[in-house]
Amino acid sequence: MTNKHLVNIILLFSLIFTSSCSNDEQCRKDRYIRTTAGIYTVSYNPTTKIRTTTLLSPDSISVQGFGVDSITDYKKKSTILFPLNKITNESDFRVRFNEIVDTVKILHTNYNAYLSLECGCLVTHSIDTVISTNHFIDSVRISVHDVNTSTSAKENIKIYN
Amino acid sequence: MLKKISKYTISLFLCLVILPIQAQKRGQHIEQKTDTVKVNLYNGATVYADIVSLASPLFAKAATYSYEGAIQVDLLHKYYPIFELGYAGANKISNENIGFNTNALFGRLGVDFNLQKKKKDSKPTNNMFQAGLRLGMSNFRYSITNVVITDNYWGGTEAVPYNNIATTKMWFEIVAGVRVEIAKNIFMGWSVRNKNLLSKDNIGGPNPWYIPGFGINSGNSNWAINYVIGYHF
DSSP states (O other): OOHHHHHHHHHHHHHHHHHHOOOOOOOOSOOOOOOEEEEEEEEEETTTTEEEEEEOOOSEEEEEETTOOOOEEEESOSEEEOOOOSSSSEEEEEEEETTEEEEEEEEEEEEEEEEETTTEEEEEEEEEEEEEOSSSOOEEEESOOEESGGGTTSOOEEEEO | OHHHHHHHHHHHHHHHHHHHHHHHHHHHHHHHHHTTOOOOSEEEEEEEEESHHHHHHHHTTTSEEEEEEEEEEEETTTEEEEEEEEEEEEEEEOTTOOEEEEEEEEEEEEEEEEOOOOOTTOOOOOOEEEEEEEEEEEEEEEEEEEEEEEOTTTOOEEEEEEEEEEEEEEEEEEEEEEEEEEETTEEEEEEEEEEEEOSOOOTTSOOOSEETTTEEOSSSEEEEEEEEEEEEO
16 A cells, blocks of 8 residues: 555545534434323212213313413313423412312422533423312322423323312 | 445445455465464554544534544554553533533553455565454543523523533444554554443433543444554564
């Protein structure tokens, strides 16, 4: 192998590597986190003694965090979202079902999950307790405590009318 | 980019597989003729300095730097144990304005094999086509700064500090390249490396963006090129 060949090979590899080492620095990781609540009604048949739980879709639902200006409205939906506070461990909501207003208090633990330089940090939650007033709501139950990217399709809280 | 990587992988694979087979066939032929020639076990050592690493800031938008050298021993003109030592670091600010910085020593230990067999009646030469393996390690500290959690719904921000985190990372490398004697006892050459991380990252943990000696930690695998100049003692 002559020195001329060696130089050519070095130049070729340098070109290949400088062209292939570009980094687009875009965040491509899943960062979608949401806390979902389903609304249910329970009916009891005294003759058969069977209790049946079915999804309920009120005409209108609005959700507003305490101290937050924006209101999220739902029409004929049986599922609503509660965006949990990333900084503190308590999130309080005013929920209006048609014309009846209830307050829902969610106590949760926050976890910081570092993703990358491009994506920054993600906050996941674990729901500890859910308390509500009982005007429209009869009771609440936590079905999935963890709120993270893998549970975004799951229902975390069940609200019974 | 994936296509390019595949192309390089296939080319490297062909180099590593086909050349040794051809060399072996030629070697079998030569062995019959030259089995009486005695080769010394120890044939000196070569000290190398890497030139590509000096220019690496140009390839990574000046966010990283790396300087390295090596000492390699010639055993039987066939086996070349090598120890590489370097110093590398990074000072990076991402589009999200998150900063990363580290600097540390790293080391690699391994062996190269000379895959070039002398042709019948050819002139004696010290030029080589080499392939080999390395085991690399770096113990280093790093900081990730300006990580801020912003809550757009409730309002408020919180800074998350990741300062002075200590870690040790290990990796192995598959290396192939050439060495040419350009003047008496002075060698130049290049090598291509495929680096594979042995120490896995923690999911959700503050993992390092850059590992000294391994490069940018964008996955478990990394590519690099070294261009060296050396003196044989």
